[in-house]
Amino acid sequence: MSEFEFDAIVVGSGISGGWAAKELTEQGLRVVMLERGRKFEHLKDYSHAQKEFWHWPHRGTRTRKMIEQYPVLSRDYLMDENLMDYWPLEEENPYTEIKRFDWFRSYQMGGRSIMWGRQSYRLSNFDFEANAKDGIAIDWPIRYEEIAPWYDHVEKFAGINGSYEQLPQLPDGVFQPPMKMNCVETDLAQKLKTHYQGRRAMIIGRSANLTEALPGRNKCQYRDKCALGCPFSGYFSTQSSTLPAALKTGKLSIHTWSIVTRILYDKDTQKATGVEVLDARTNATYVYKAKIIFLNASALNSTWILMNSATDIWPEGLGSSSGELGHNLMDHHIGAEASGDVTGYEDKYYYGRRPNGIYIPRYRNLFGDKRPYLRGFGYQGSASREGWNREVAEYLIGKELKELLSEPGSWRFGIGAFGEMLPYHDNRITLDRQRKDKWGLPTLAIDCEIRENERMMRRDMVGDAVEMLESMGLTNIRSADEPGAPGRAIHEMGTARMGRDRKTSVLNKWNQVWDAKNVFVTDGACMTSSACQNPSLTYMALTARAANYAVEELKKRNL
Secondary structure, eight states, rough: OOEEOSEEEEESSSSHHHHHHHHHHHHTEEEEEEOSSSSTTTTTTTTTOOGGGGTTTTTTTTHHHHHHTTTTGGSTTTTGGGGGGSSSSSSSSEEEEESSOOOOOOOOOOOOGGGGOOOOOOHHHHHHHHHHTTOSSSSSSHHHHHHHHHHHHHHHHTOOOOOOOOBBBBBOOOOOOOOOOOOHHHHHHHHHHTTTTTOOOOOEBBBBSSSSSSSSOOOOOEEEEGGGOOTOOOOOOOIIHHHHHHHHOOOOEEEOOOOOOOOEETTTTEEEEEEEEEETTOOEEEEEEEEEEEOOOOOHHHHHHHHHHSSSOOOOOOOOOOOOOOOOOOOOOOOOEEEEOOOOOOOOSSSSSOOEEEEEEEOOTTTOOOOOOSSSSSEEEEEEETTTTTTTTSSSSHHHHHHHHOOOOOOEEEEEEEOOOOTTTEEEEEEEEEOOOOTTTTEEEEEOOOHHHHHHHHHHHHHHHHHHHHHTOOEEEEEEEOOTTTTSSSSOOOOOOOOOOTOOOOOOOOOOEEEEEEEEEOOOOGGGGGOOOOOOHHHHHHHHHHHHHHEEEEEHHHH
């Protein structure tokens, strides 16, 4: 069995894995990044980035073959002909749904950082203190003041555009100039503020799209093709940002097609010695040794690795001594939305295809508001005009149709809510050792659902959306409540939570596994609660913070 030795191992190459590699190499460590999927190079492999939907055989729509090969993916909007290269074959990567959970994975260099939604919001102390105040689950081991400098650190490098609003529930950051709301959004935002006397706000979204160039990266070109990879490096991804920085140090090695199957643990030193890796193409097994290990394989896969490690000592896996490993799975619940027509702006249009929308920050259960449920939700949305590809019932063909479609259609405005999901202990994942994947490895069984608290919240998520659109003067308002299942927001969190006590958590305040202090978990698995904001910016900040701490501890010879 071949062995390799490094100072640090980073498992996974997505948003948090890229940050771990950058921070560790820039502080002088020799790092190997292990990615279970294919090699995927910046610029070179963005093969679809210049295509329009008419360049595709089926005009970008789904086919029967795609639905047969990807039954989980076909449940939602993610099934698109030009994105199919990004998803692993579900037959080769099965999992068991004890209750429905839409698990959308991307096994390739850069992971889902290539196609993420780029919405980047800080959590506040309303979020970090919520569990303790509500008597739910356990308290976060950190507060906003401790992570704020690390939010600053990652925002400067990633390039987050946004407006300064001084909202206590949504802290301001280190922003590039904000993208602009269009004329309809600007007017609707003022109507919302006036109607609710400043208690609700509509702001431009805070997104990881550059409005000013950074070294090696050009600003956003308003193409709105981010999921296909940006030839201009206009948005933050592993490929465009953290990976070039890590490679520049000369300290990074990248090994793709490398499935980490378990962490190797020494019970005498109570530390990990390395990881075991299965080559996804040849099935050969390798051992990688290192002083520290960062797990950044995504929430469910990082926990899978822990569960499959040190089972001779802990039957439920490394990190399971608290009984919490695999528990407290969360995702944001979505599908509650409303939209309507906006009149009076027929002579107005907007520039380009802005890859960002508006944001209405949380206002429920804050500032004296009290609802019959815990926590709250925020909205994302936009105003736009119907384009040339709209359907026109009166004209299905001919000259009249062409003439009508030469002008933009009517204005519409819509918003969709992202609701917080509580960290329920029995929302969990377990190893299914009977069902194996293509490589003969055990798979995950997922048992997760929203509960009564979320169902009560959803009534406000829909009702408030309709009420706000009515207050703005919209007509023909339509609403929907399609909860689907957890997973569809692609914000899976929890299963290896941070905490203050090793008896009730998997990780300490520095993201170290209590049972192996040289193993760090800084992806979504570490989250103690979910808040309602998009979580990726928090993963970045926690990763940078943990990497800095790990290097300091190495220098002190504590690891």
